[in-house]
Amino acid sequence: MTAIDPDSLSAAEAREARKARLFTRINKADSWFKVLGLSFMTPLLKAAAGDNPKAQLKEVWLLLGVPVLAICCFLALWANLAPKVQTSLGAVPGPAQVWEQAENLHADAQRENQKEADFYQRQEERNAKLEASGKSDKVKWRDYTGKPTYYDQIWTSIQTVFFGFLLATVVAVPLGILAGLSRVGDAALNPIIQIFKPVSPLAWLPIVTMIVSATYTTNDGLFTKSFLISAITVTLCSLWPTLINTALGVASIDKDLINVSKVLKMNTWTKITKLVLPSALPLIFTGLRLSLGVGWMVLIAAEMLAQNPGLGKFVWDEFQNGSSQSLAKIMVAVFTIGIIGFLLDRLMFALQSLFTFSNNR
Amino acid sequence: MSTAHPAVLTADHARVVYNEDTDRPVEAVRDITLELHRGEILALVGPSGCGKTTLFNAIAGLIPLQGGQVTVGGTKVEQATGHVGYMLQKDLLLPWRSVIDNITLGLEIRGCPRAEARVKAQDLIDRYGLSGFERSKPSGLSGGMRQRAALMRTLAFNPDVILLDEPFSALDFQTRILLQADVKRIIREEGRSVILITHDIGEAISMANRIVVLTNRPATVKSIYETPWGVEDVDPVAVRDRPEYQQLFSTIWQELELTPRH
Numbered sequence: 001m002t003a004i005d006p007d008s009l010s011a012a013e014a015r016e017a018r019k020a021r022l023f024t025r026i027n028k029a030d031s032w033f034k035v036l037g038l039s040f041m042t043p044l045l046k047a048a049a050g051d052n053p054k055a056q057l058k059e060v061w062l063l064l065g066v067p068v069l070a071i072c073c074f075l076a077l078w079a080n081l082a083p084k085v086q087t088s089l090g091a092v093p094g095p096a097q098v099w100e101q102a103e104n105l106h107a108d109a110q111r112e113n114q115k116e117a118d119f120y121q122r123q124e125e126r127n128a129k130l131e132a133s134g135k136s137d138k139v140k141w142r143d144y145t146g147k148p149t150y151y152d153q154i155w156t157s158i159q160t161v162f163f164g165f166l167l168a169t170v171v172a173v174p175l176g177i178l179a180g181l182s183r184v185g186d187a188a189l190n191p192i193i194q195i196f197k198p199v200s201p202l203a204w205l206p207i208v209t210m211i212v213s214a215t216y217t218t219n220d221g222l223f224t225k226s227f228l229i230s231a232i233t234v235t236l237c238s239l240w241p242t243l244i245n246t247a248l249g250v251a252s253i254d255k256d257l258i259n260v261s262k263v264l265k266m267n268t269w270t271k272i273t274k275l276v277l278p279s280a281l282p283l284i285f286t287g288l289r290l291s292l293g294v295g296w297m298v299l300i301a302a303e304m305l306a307q308n309p310g311l312g313k314f315v316w317d318e319f320q321n322g323s324s325q326s327l328a329k330i331m332v333a334v335f336t337i338g339i340i341g342f343l344l345d346r347l348m349f350a351l352q353s354l355f356t357f358s359n360n361r
Numbered sequence: 362m363s364t365a366h367p368a369v370l371t372a373d374h375a376r377v378v379y380n381e382d383t384d385r386p387v388e389a390v391r392d393i394t395l396e397l398h399r400g401e402i403l404a405l406v407g408p409s410g411c412g413k414t415t416l417f418n419a420i421a422g423l424i425p426l427q428g429g430q431v432t433v434g435g436t437k438v439e440q441a442t443g444h445v446g447y448m449l450q451k452d453l454l455l456p457w458r459s460v461i462d463n464i465t466l467g468l469e470i471r472g473c474p475r476a477e478a479r480v481k482a483q484d485l486i487d488r489y490g491l492s493g494f495e496r497s498k499p500s501g502l503s504g505g506m507r508q509r510a511a512l513m514r515t516l517a518f519n520p521d522v523i524l525l526d527e528p529f530s531a532l533d534f535q536t537r538i539l540l541q542a543d544v545k546r547i548i549r550e551e552g553r554s555v556i557l558i559t560h561d562i563g564e565a566i567s568m569a570n571r572i573v574v575l576t577n578r579p580a581t582v583k584s585i586y587e588t589p590w591g592v593e594d595v596d597p598v599a600v601r602d603r604p605e606y607q608q609l610f611s612t613i614w615q616e617l618e619l620t621p622r623h
Contacts, residue, residue: 275455
């Protein structure tokens with residue numbers, strides 16, 4: 001008969017417990033990997049921890065290998081086909097030329113930042129001299145007015161889209177709640193939604209431009225006119241998904257839950273805050289994600305015409321410029337727009353995961 | 362017997378008609394008069410679709426009466442604020458709230474300070490077997506635990522009358538029997554007055570002090586039976602073995618005319 005050493009048994013148990021804790025941590029991290037678009041990390045970590053490495057590596061191949069391979073195929077196809085397409089500005093740039101222009105834009109930005117730093121340093125030195133020689137009245141502080149860098153333009157676009165998106169949310173969520181809670185509200189809003197939802201940003205832009213120009217007459221306000229025009233156009237085009245999803249989320253609340261609110265004699269405000277909003281939040285966030293996506297797409301067109309100094313204006317200026325590098329720079333902007341769009345969606349998904357419930361959370 | 366206690370809820374010639382203003386009105390409840398006494402469990406049984414839930418909703422003040430009235434503690438139920446607690450076969454726990462936050466919901470709405478509400482909720486949790494699950498979301502609980510949490514939410518709100526509309530029907534048989542015993546014990550300990558709507562004659566007999574048998578739609582009171590169990594008979598499983606149980610079951614079964622046709 002074989003005797004079992006209790007020490008080795010407890011060591012094995014401790015090992016198993018450690019392994020179980022590790023897998024619990026990996027599973028917890030998985031939801032965040034999904035949010036960040038790094039789903040492939042979970043099977044990698046599981047394989048490293050010794051959980052059926054063969055099956056896990058198959059999963060890694062599916063989640064990481066296949067997408068990387070697809071991107072490589074796309075780049076190869078692009079590199080081969082691009083030189084064959086001739087335009088008025090020469091051949092369509094391939095991946096190498098686009099990468100080169102991305103580096104150039106980065107170098108330009110660094111040079112511009114250096115210029116700005118030098119300008120402020122010179123200004124400080126000059127003003128210090130004036131103060132030292134008792135000419136304080138001659139001291140002047142001026143803002144640097146050099147051209148915005150590529151990163152400045154990206155930042156302007158992000159600020160604009162968020163301002164427009166915020167306005168859209170402030171308008172759409174209350175209206176959506178109204179439409180979801182009241183049949184009269186729904187009947188009133190439905191035709192307006194159906195009529196205005198398909199309208200293109202290019203149709204809104206002239207109207208918005210006229211109204212902003214007529215009402216926003218100050219030149220030293222908090223926002224520039226071009227910023228407001230772009231942001232309001234984003235608002236008008238992006239509020240519909242949030243409005244529709246909020247109304248749907250509110251309207252599809254379990255009728256028995258509404259009865260609970262009646263039995264508990266909840267007032268309207270309590271009903272909205274304690275029942276309606278939390279219950280509708282998953283759908284509201286779906287609407288917000290869609291709205292932000294639409295807003296980002298609309299923004300580029302709006303900036304082109306409103307001349308808001310963001311990515312849209314950058315694309316337009318390069319198109320007008322017509323130099324041999326313009327197409328490559330426009331393509332850099334296209335990739336930038338795509339990557340930022342993806343990151344904005346991930347950001348909204350992360351917020352959705354934080355603030356809403358699901359059946360397993 | 363239960364009749365010695367004062368009535369906490371009275372339905373007086375209650376009548377409910379749907380689509381009354383149309384040319385095809387549907388009378389769901391006709392001329393129902395009944396009393397619920399303090400500390401009593403009153404069961405309503407009747408054929409499927411007879412209007413039990415309609416009557417339940419009228420008693421809860423969720424739908425208007427077309428005739429008669431329902432009063433809770435002398436106040437018309439439509440005006441009664443928080444006199445009635447409500448529990449269905451769906452537990453209706455809010456999925457975004459933890460168990461303890463679900464239980465405190467009614468108290469929060471009444472303006473009870475959060476800390477005080479949590480103390481009350483924790484007391485119920487400790488007494489009635491949900492310790493350790495305070496922070497869990499409803500999705501992490503079994504069906505029986507969810508119904509128990511729903512009952513605690515109803516109890517925490519401290520209503521004069523608790524309405525139970527087939528609260529166990531969505532559960533498997535074993536859980537249902539165990540939960541019936543739990544609920545009966547909890548209700549007795551808390552000294553609550555309860556109206557229980559059920560399809561299950563056995564459930565009605567083993568849990569209730571009195572059983573009201575309703576007719577087919579439009580629902581009217583066909584007969585009322587008193588169950589022979591004393592205060593000590595809180596175990597719905599044990600009473601099922603008694604001859605009185607079998608006898609009452611047969612009587613109500615025949616009364617409901619549920620015998621299969623050949």
